[in-house]
Amino acid sequence: MTRSKSVEAFKRGLNVFPDGTTRITIERDPYPIYAARGEGAALFDVDGRRFLDLHGNFTALINGHAFAPVVEAVTRQLRDGTCFANPTEAEIALAALICGRIPGVERLRFVNSGTEAVMFAVKAARAMTGRPAIAKIEGAYHGGYDWVEVSQTSASTNWGPPHAPANTSYYRGMPERVLDDVVTLRFNDAEGAAALIEQHADRLAAVLLDPMPSRAGLIEPTPAFVTAIQQTAARHGVLVIADEVLNLRQSYHGASARIGLKPDIVALGKIIGGGFPIGAIGGLADIMDVFSKKPGGPLVPQGGTFSANPVSMVAGRAGMEALTPAVFDRLAAAGDTVRSGLRQSISRHGLSFSVTGAASLLRVHAKAVAPLDYRDAVETPAERAAISRYVNHFIEAGLLVPASGMICLSTPMTEEDLQLIIETFDAYAALEAQQA
Ligand code: PLP
Numbered sequence: 482m483t484r485s486k487s488v489e490a491f492k493r494g495l496n497v498f499p500d501g502t503t504r505i506t507i508e509r510d511p512y513p514i515y516a517a518r519g520e521g522a523a524l525f526d527v528d529g530r531r532f533l534d535l536h537g538n539f540t541a542l543i544n545g546h547a548f549a550p551v552v553e554a555v556t557r558q559l560r561d562g563t564c565f566a567n568p569t570e571a572e573i574a575l576a577a578l579i580c581g582r583i584p585g586v587e588r589l590r591f592v593n594s595g596t597e598a599v600m601f602a603v604k605a606a607r608a609m610t611g612r613p614a615i616a617k618i619e620g621a622y623h624g625g626y627d628w629v630e631v632s633q634t635s636a637s638t639n640w641g642p643p644h645a646p647a648n649t650s651y652y653r654g655m656p657e658r659v660l661d662d663v664v665t666l667r668f669n670d671a672e673g674a675a676a677l678i679e680q681h682a683d684r685l686a687a688v689l690l691d692p693m694p695s696r697a698g699l700i701e702p703t704p705a706f707v708t709a710i711q712q713t714a715a716r717h718g719v720l721v722i723a724d725e726v727l728n729l730r731q732s733y734h735g736a737s738a739r740i741g742l743k744p745d746i747v748a749l750g751k752i753i754g755g756g757f758p759i760g761a762i763g764g765l766a767d768i769m770d771v772f773s774k775k776p777g778g779p780l781v782p783q784g785g786t787f788s789a790n791p792v793s794m795v796a797g798r799a800g801m802e803a804l805t806p807a808v809f810d811r812l813a814a815a816g817d818t819v820r821s822g823l824r825q826s827i828s829r830h831g832l833s834f835s836v837t838g839a840a841s842l843l844r845v846h847a848k849a850v851a852p853l854d855y856r857d858a859v860e861t862p863a864e865r866a867a868i869s870r871y872v873n874h875f876i877e878a879g880l881l882v883p884a885s886g887m888i889c890l891s892t893p894m895t896e897e898d899l900q901l902i903i904e905t906f907d908a909y910a911a912l913e914a915q916q917a
Contacts, residue, residue: 486527490515507536508872508884519546521893524881532881533898537889540695540842541751543730543804543812545893550799551755555792564790571794578801579753579763583725583735586747586763590772591789595726595750596624598760599689601772601783602748603628605762606687606720608771608781614662614684616677616719620855621668621694623724623748627655629689631663633696640856643673668697668854671709678710682717687746691724692736695887698858699837699844700851707742720768726750726760731840732813733806739839755800757793808892812841815890815899819843822903829907830914834867841890845871845906867913874909 491512494501502513515527522545524534534546544551558571572591580586592598603615603626615628623629630652664681666674666688678688688710693701714721723744728736730752737744746764753759763769771781787793820836820843827834835851837844847867852858860868868886875882880902882888888902 483528483530484512484514484526487515488512490527506883508876508882510869510873510884514876514881521545521547522891522895522898530879532876532879533894533901535875535880535882535888535890535902537891538756539751539883540727540730540889541754542756543752543841543891544755544800545891546756548756548800548803548893550803551796554755554795554799555757558792558795561791563792564787568789569791569794571791571798572789575753575794575798575801576761578798579749579761582733582801583729583747583749583763584738585743585745585765587766588769589749589761589763590769590783591794592760592762592783592785593758593787593793594624594760595724595748596626596760597785598726598748598750598762599623599629599722599724600626601762601781602722602724602746603687603689604781604783605746605764605768605771606722609720609768610686610718612684612686612719614664614681614686615722616664616666616674616681616685616688618668618690618694618697618855619665620697620858621689621691621724622696623689623691624726627659628663630655631660632665635665635855637856637859643667643670667856668694668700669703669706670854671703671705674706675709675713678713678717678719682719685717685719687720687722688714689722689724690742690744691726691728692740692742693728693731693839693842694855695727695842695844696885697855698846698852699842699887700853700858701837701839702740703853704741707740711742720745722746722748724748728842729753730812730842731809733804733809752804753797753801754793755796755798757796758787759793759797803892809840812890812892813839815894816841816843818899819888819890819902822899823906826903826907826910830910832910832913832917834910838887842887844885844887847871870913871906871909874912875905878905878908880905 517527524532619632721744723737732739749761833849835846847864
């Protein structure tokens with residue numbers, strides 16, 4: 482596979498970016514693949530190679546690249562102006578669409594990224610409750626706000642007791658005292674989570690929960706875990722924030738609706754922007770009043786130069802309007818097809834692998850038993866090496882996956898594309914079985 486133009490671009494990138502690129506979390510061994518253009522499910526690199534894009538820009542591109550209704554809406558908007566300090570009707574249209582679909586979202590505010598959405602959701606919860614702390618899931622990713630970064634790099638060397646994970650992992654750049662205001666819960670540990678919420682209730686503003694946290698293993702929550710969080714939080718006046726930035730794509734009504742969770746606040750992003758930068762915080766009208774200027778309220782100042790810019794608004798509307806319930810059903814069926822194909826291949830070749838995920842997302846683990854929580858999902862060096870071989874095999878075969886090995890499906894993918902994923906995995910599995 483020729484990569485001469487990507488190699489050349491990377492050399493230039495090293496002169497201007499620490500680590501050579503701003504896109505630091507993409508597969509880059511030994512060089513990142515530089516994108517030239519995208520069309521539907523295909524991404525073409527600067528060397529002219531076509532890839533089936535199973536990355537989908539961190540799952541944001543549910544309708545693939547250059548989706549015609551988005552291109553048309555954005556092209557029109559570009560001529561009419563790209564951002565105004567004034568509100569536009571376009572923001573009302575997208576907000577109304579989202580409020581109409583996501584249970585519990587009566588009011589919302591737009592921001593520019595999922596990180597911002599989570600940050601303002603946490604601030605809203607603090608303002609509503611007058612409490613400083615949050616509880617979050619060990620290993621779960623919620624963007625770059627200090628409090629939600631806690632435990633992202635949790636490793637066995639700093640794990641606390643099973644039911645009370647230690648908060649000892651944090652990034653440099655995060656003040657250590659941030660740890661005082663975060664309680665870490667283990668995913669799917671219903672009893673442990675309930676006990677910790679109860680123990681810290683008088684200081685907890687919210688429990689922050691991504692219904693299927695990708696970096697913590699892309700694992701489905703058990704009904705007992707969801708119920709424990711919902712009921713314990715409600716009993717103690719602790720709000721529930723659902724981070725649906727990534728998992729809104731699970732169904733027409735979102736991820737919480739799919740698992741019976743009723744959040745007080747929802748953080749959104751990715752697919753609601755139609756491929757353009759976006760984020761949103763939504764919730765019941767009385768909670769969202771923390772962002773209003775009503776006198777006497779617990780005001781949280783919230784703004785942003787490019788928030789609700791009309792380009793993201795019209796793109797988001799065009800992308801979301803195309804996502805009917807039938808389209809979500811088709812995507813979920815496509816996910817089932819690929820998950821089942823991969824599992825059959827794993828068993829045919831006798832690999833100690835498993836597959837997790839739901840709807841249009843799936844993740845391959847080099848583990849015989851599918852993980853139930855983050856600690857199960859943490860890879861040994863040998864498991865990491867196996868996943869890297871699978872990722873490299875896919876990329877060599879022209880299927881683009883991130884280093885984690887997560888596979889993200891999109892609406893332009895055909896039956897042939899799904900079979901190609903299964904066949905490519907089967908070829909990898911055969912090689913892996915030979916090595917074992
Ligand atoms: N929350 C979740 C669950 C995410 O997956 C992400 C991004 O991947 C974010 C928040 C942050 O979103 P953004 O990258 O738009 O800031």
